Amino acid sequence: MWNKSLVLRQRGLAAEGLAGTLEAGRVGSHPLSQASSIGNPGRASAGAMRREFTAISVLSMLIAFMAGTVICMQITHVETPSGWEVSASVLWTLEAAIFGTAVYAWRPAVSLVGWVLGIAGLTLVRVGLTVAAAAGLTAMSGGETIYPAMQNTADAVPRVSAILFSAMICYPLRLFLPERAPRRPADARRFAESAAVKSATAAAAAEGGVLIVTVKDRGATVEDESRRAAETYQAPPLPVPDMEGAINLPASAILAQLPREMVTEKALAVADSHDVPIPLEAILGQLREARVVVSIAQVMEWLPSRVRKALVQPAELTLHEDAVELPLNLVVTRLPPEALELPPPSPPAWADVGTSEGVVFATTQ
Amino acid sequence: MASINYALKEISCKIVYYGPGMCGKTTNLQFIHQRTMREKRGNMVSLATPGERTLFFDFLPLEASQIHGFRTKFQLYTVPGQVMYNSTRKLVLRGVDGIIFVCDSQWEKMRGNLESFHNLIGNLSSYGYSLESTPYVVQYNKRDLPNIAPIEYMQYVVNPRQVPSFESIAIHGNGVFESLNAVCTMVLAHLSQKQKAGVV
Numbered sequence: 001m002w003n004k005s006l007v008l009r010q011r012g013l014a015a016e017g018l019a020g021t022l023e024a025g026r027v028g029s030h031p032l033s034q035a036s037s038i039g040n041p042g043r044a045s046a047g048a049m050r051r052e053f054t055a056i057s058v059l060s061m062l063i064a065f066m067a068g069t070v071i072c073m074q075i076t077h078v079e080t081p082s083g084w085e086v087s088a089s090v091l092w093t094l095e096a097a098i099f100g101t102a103v104y105a106w107r108p109a110v111s112l113v114g115w116v117l118g119i120a121g122l123t124l125v126r127v128g129l130t131v132a133a134a135a136g137l138t139a140m141s142g143g144e145t146i147y148p149a150m151q152n153t154a155d156a157v158p159r160v161s162a163i164l165f166s167a168m169i170c171y172p173l174r175l176f177l178p179e180r181a182p183r184r185p186a187d188a189r190r191f192a193e194s195a196a197v198k199s200a201t202a203a204a205a206a207e208g209g210v211l212i213v214t215v216k217d218r219g220a221t222v223e224d225e226s227r228r229a230a231e232t233y234q235a236p237p238l239p240v241p242d243m244e245g246a247i248n249l250p251a252s253a254i255l256a257q258l259p260r261e262m263v264t265e266k267a268l269a270v271a272d273s274h275d276v277p278i279p280l281e282a283i284l285g286q287l288r289e290a291r292v293v294v295s296i297a298q299v300m301e302w303l304p305s306r307v308r309k310a311l312v313q314p315a316e317l318t319l320h321e322d323a324v325e326l327p328l329n330l331v332v333t334r335l336p337p338e339a340l341e342l343p344p345p346s347p348p349a350w351a352d353v354g355t356s357e358g359v360v361f362a363t364t365q
Numbered sequence: 366m367a368s369i370n371y372a373l374k375e376i377s378c379k380i381v382y383y384g385p386g387m388c389g390k391t392t393n394l395q396f397i398h399q400r401t402m403r404e405k406r407g408n409m410v411s412l413a414t415p416g417e418r419t420l421f422f423d424f425l426p427l428e429a430s431q432i433h434g435f436r437t438k439f440q441l442y443t444v445p446g447q448v449m450y451n452s453t454r455k456l457v458l459r460g461v462d463g464i465i466f467v468c469d470s471q472w473e474k475m476r477g478n479l480e481s482f483h484n485l486i487g488n489l490s491s492y493g494y495s496l497e498s499t500p501y502v503v504q505y506n507k508r509d510l511p512n513i514a515p516i517e518y519m520q521y522v523v524n525p526r527q528v529p530s531f532e533s534i535a536i537h538g539n540g541v542f543e544s545l546n547a548v549c550t551m552v553l554a555h556l557s558q559k560q561k562a563g564v565v
Contacts, residue, residue: 057431180444288477290522324512329472332518339538340517350500350555360430360550 001216047076057172065129068165072133072138072158095163099123102167106174114177121173132160239283241341247283247334248275251307254299257324259314261298268311274304283331284339292326299324366460369435377438378552379460380545383485384467386446389535393467394423394443396538397545401427421445422457432553434546439549442540446481449504455488463552464501465544467535468523470513477520482523500551503530505546509537 044182098120103110103118251271255263286292297319298318300308313319332340369498380430382390391411398409407426428436429441444454466480466485489495503524505516516532524530529547 111510252514287518288522288525290479327473327510329514332514337517342521342525342527346495347526347528348500349560350498350551351528353550353554357545359432360554361397361427361546362405362430363400364402 040058052338057115061169061172064165064168065125065132068129068162068169069136071161071165072129073136075158075161091159095123095159096125098163099167101176103177107177107179109179111178113182114179118170118174122166122170125169126159126162127348129165129169131156133162151342152217225321241271241339243280243284243336243339245336246279247331248277249334250274251276251303251331253327254303257326258296258299258311259322261314262311264310264312267307270310271307274307275302276302277303278326278331280335280339283326283335287332287339289336291328292322292331294326296322296324367462367499367552368562369556373436374434375438376432376435376513376553376556377440378462378549378556379440379442380448380463380548380552381458381461381565382441382443382465382467383454383458384446384479384506385469385482386448386476387481388396388446388467388469388474388481389408389504389533390446390467390476392535393465393506393533393541393544394425394441397427397441398425400542415419419500420454422437426489429549435552437549441522441545445506450478451484451488455491456485458488459492460490460499461494461499463548464496464499465504466501466523466531468519470505470507470519471510472512475519476512477557478519479522498549500555502544502548502551503531504533504535504540506533506535506540508532508539509534541542 007267022289099119099122105117107114107118111153251274252268253273254276255267278294279302282294282298300311300319303311367376369376382393384390391413391534394409398406398538405428410425411423412421413423415539422445423441425441427441429439430477431437442457445455464485468474468481486496489499505519506555507513512514520530529551531540531544531547535541
């Protein structure tokens with residue numbers, strides 16, 4: 001469960017293009033500390049961790065406690081070498097420092113409260129070990145000698161062993177330490193100050209001046225169609241040349257534009273050897289629109305009879321209303337040159353640069 | 366809008382590369398960035414998707430030769446060509462001084478070229494600009510591809526008034542600087558005309 005949630009997070013991050021993204025809160029943050037929105041596996045994984053603790057960790061804690069107690073009992077007689085004696089206050093301080101470091105190493109995101117709790121818990125377990133060791137020794141001596149736990153606490157050697165075992169005992173409990181809230185970065189709405197741009201700028205300086213910032217494409221909002229229509233430019237019509245005649249297009253190219261349900265194998269076979277004459281008057285007025293659209297009824301009219309008879313007409317097709325687009329590349333390349341004749345050039349006034357100095361850019365070879 | 370700083374003797378103008386999606390606007394800028402001397406250009410900024418489609422704009426500041434003792438600086442922008450980013454195109458067009466309209470020469474892109482041209486005119490009119498008062502050139506790009514329309518037809522569709530036009534293969538750099546030099550020259554000449562007329 002834990003591994004699955006980790007993989008899901010990583011896939012989500014890869015899909016979003018984590019590198020260089022401008023999304024607030026994600027730049028520079030550790031992937032494992034990010035909340036994931038994929039089925040909320042964060043909460044699921046915490047629950048899974050707690051179930052694991054309940055299943056396995058209690059047993060290991062008990063075993064470690066018993067072993068720690070025995071070891072402390074065994075080494076309680078080890079005397080501290082002369083010259084190595086350390087005062088109790090120094091030992092307490094060192095112990096707190098060791099426990100504090102251990103808690104932070106186990107849980108880097110631990111909150112201050114969690115850190116203090118961790119140190120207190122470790123200290124409590126460590127004291128419990130020495131108390132248990134002292135009680136065990138007292139019991140073994142038949143009560144003749146009472147071993148005060150505090151006496152053992154003062155000795156460095158058993159204390160160190162108690163510290164180690166208390167760390168082993170408390171390690172599974174680290175999961176329950178509260179974590180601090182994820183730090184939200186300041187609202188880096190200023191593009192130039194965002195971490196992504198700064199890191200990319202540094203890279204750009206090394207690579208020679210191209211700053212490419214990859215951003216997530218969230219898509220554009222659909223614009224109001226009526227506004228778009230109002231802004232559409234209506235080009236002034238060019239005079240349509242008064243020309244008669246027709247151009248011949250391959251019948252197979254025409255059939256390729258018709259609805260597939262109309263065209264039979266026989267029609268395709270027959271079409272190979274036929275051309276279709278398309279009147280110029282049906283084409284010239286549409287050239288400026290970069291497409292030539294004619295109704296299917298018109299196409300049927302122009303097709304040779306052999307080809308027309310091989311076609312079928314689906315019931316739902318309306319010949320006069322449905323239209324097809326003729327292949328522009330075939331139409332234009334067959335036009336007479338005068339069909340594309342333009343009026344004399346009429347550029348605006350700004351096109352006349354007169355004797356103005358030309359602009360020159362300094363280029364490399 | 367072009368700015369003239371008489372104290373610093375600097376003229377700064379904005380040039381926008383416009384055109385349908387994937388026609389070569391960003392490629393133009395990339396080539397210019399590669400070939401311009403480092404001390405005469407700034408860093409090129411590209412805001413793009415992971416698929417290298419321009420999402421907001423590309424930007425490249427350039428400095429050209431001095432004219433009448435004035436340093437001339439040009440800020441080159443491209444717009445996202447995809448149909449759905451019209452708001453962004455409109456924003457980038459604000460304050461434009463010159464336009465390079467890049468066309469994709471392929472047959473299947475012809476309709477897209479025309480729609481983009483109409484879109485340009487519409488967006489300019491929303492600011493009260495028009496192609497009558499904004500210098501522009503037309504660049505017929507991708508002339509190296511096999512399935513391309515003849516120049517005569519492209520002129521017929523996109524450039525009936527026959528403003529300066531250039532064939533180009535932006536990926537190789539052909540026609541890139543020619544288009545840029547032409548529009549920059551016209552922008553400065555137009556600025557000079559306006560200044561003499563007392564408009565600027």
